[in-house]
Amino acid sequence: MNVIEINHLTKTYGKSRGITDISFNVEEGEIFGFIGPNGAGKSTTIRTLLSLIYPTSGNAKIFGKDCIEFAPDIKKEIGYLPSEVFYYDNMKVFDLLKYSASFYKKDCTKRIKELAEIMDLDLTKKIDDLSLGNKKKLGIVQGLLHEPKLIILDEPTSGLDPLMQQKFFELLETENQKGATVLFSSHILSEVQRLCNRVAIIKEGAIVTVEKISTLQENNYKKFKIHTKTALDKGYFDLPGVSQLEVKDHLVHFLFRGNLNGVLQKIAETDITNVWIEEPDLEEIFMHYYVKED
């Protein structure tokens, strides 16, 4: 069953591009990644799903119901964490959480305490006095306190330290095992790779591809940067699977996809001073997608 169905969703506003003809589905029980660079249209898509903004054309269904028409009904089961967290500054943390809970017709006090414990959130502080990271933690607790069936997260990890990120991911995985579906938007590929079953990649307002993480990993490109002692022959690293090869004096750059052993052997046979093997960043992945389309 699809928890989210997005059909040809388009939103244009004023000068900014918005999103064009977006379609994808999120199945029940999966953790679905939604990745793209800043300004690609991730937030616009999410804000349309939440009926904060209205689509120019197309529609989206959540739990099988139109997300605009049945918005109040649908939102009972949605937990949302915005990318930038803003709350009523003069309220205390616990008061805000109680206020948030008052919208759902169940007692959430126990769950609030549990989540605050996990996320190490001080309930007695004033919101105004919270640091960015602590506000984010409050946002997480606020988004999860009513045990929603669909969790929508818009760049949730910004501002969290690695330890908290870890705890937060564990929390999400637990919720997911309990049956919650998660839509996870991010511009950081590695966290999406860690957590998600499938991803949609968005660029400049349009979906580039929807793929399983496992497929993406098969396509996994590595970025090589090698510093050698002696200048190399240009063709030395021109192996199958190598692209964007650049040789400049003692420095070699290239992207590689395929069996790593071959390349590593080649490296071992040369006299190197340093080597960097990195995950390519999103831009490079996108470049790969564009190259493929051409």
Place this chain on the structure above:
Amino acid sequence: MNIFWREMKSYRKSLIFWSIGVFLMVASGMGKYAGLSASGQSMGQMMADMPKSLQAILGIGNLDLNTASGYYGMLFVYLLLMATIHAAMLGANIISKEERDKTSEFLFVKPVSRHHIITSKLLAALVNIIIFNLVTLWASLLIVGKYSKGESVAGDITMTMLAMFILQLLFMSIGTATAAVQKKSKAAASLATGILLLTFVLSIAIDLNDRLASLKYITPFKYFEAKNVMYGGGLDVVFVLLSAALIVVLVAVTYVFFNKRDL
């Protein structure tokens, strides 16, 4: 009701300050009356000697400034200005602040409709302006009563406060409608108060120039003037109906436009 109580709480401090302000306004205004009447001069005579334009700006008209109620009538225009500024800003802010403070991503993803949120907010604004009105009524009765020397003032004051309430409602709905229509949430309150000051200046211009008299329908400050409302004049039915129609239209605009709004 949770949104209503949240709004009541968040406006509590501001309402207390406005109430103290309006109390001081009545107290200091009537204090001047006490000073002037004690000096033995006939204020009515003094004012009558002033140029007509100055009289118009002070909003005197045919008010008898020798009596406490007449002096209060002159003061009324400033109370009105204060009450309507409060109402317009409250109306504009209560609607636009979620967007302005970016808390809309909290409130508008809750399982309630936008209609429900607007209704709760309008209700909270309404209760706020009622409290403001009652505080002004109480302060006026208390302070004017002190200087009235047995003159019966309660009826006239209550009538002016009724007029003030209609204008408060009107400017509150101007505020909410502005906030719902205006694209930039930050500009809503200043736009609403801008409209208010413009209509206020227009009302003075009408006083100064008889040829503008037909414009009195477009400035609410000419709807219920103290000199007409007091001394048994009451509220002009035409303007009551006009105000009611405007309020209904503006509230409808608030709902319709806010419902379509991209937050």
